[in-house]
Amino acid sequence: MLNRLSHYLGIILVILFVFCADSCKRRHINFPHKKQWVECSTCNGTGILIVQCRECDGSGKLECEDCEGEGEEDCAMCWGTGRRACSECSGKGLEQCSNCRGVGIDSWGNRCIYCGGIGYEECDNCGGSGYERCSNCLGSGNEECLTCHGTGEVDCDNCNGYGKVRVSCWDCDGEGGRME
Ligand SMILES: [Zn+2]
Ligand SMILES: [Zn+2]
Ligand SMILES: [Zn+2]
């Protein structure tokens, strides 16, 4: 009984094997040119290439438009002149004479010897020029460009300063490969 069962089992296994082998063979014959996914060698199958940014030629930087690459702008406090109206004399260059309080005569009724009778004397702060050095730019007339912080350059916005950009692979149209 057991012997007979193993005999049948053996036959079933043989039939299965033959059927399987035949079907495998047939499949192979029916599809001799079965298509395969071939990875793109240009992008190693990623579909993406990293190339130099054309906007900045790979430097990642562009000239600052606000200061034309100078890194400096005209001082906003003095309009680039480097000087401002004297804060002591409001730009007049003269101050009221401290000796005669501007009347030109002293308490004795004589002409004031400090101002020569005109009631004004040269402003100490500006030496009579009416101007003082701009405190914002220390007289240079320029101040650091706020846009580029004085560097004259800004990050390229095309590549965010990396100098390289990711583009879709031109060999596989970004697919990463193709069926062949
Ligand atoms: Zn590719
Ligand atoms: Zn005086
Ligand atoms: Zn002054």
Ligand SMILES: [Zn+2]
């Ligand atoms: Zn200034």
Ligand SMILES: [Zn+2]
């Ligand atoms: Zn700038």
Ligand SMILES: [Zn+2]
């Ligand atoms: Zn760039």
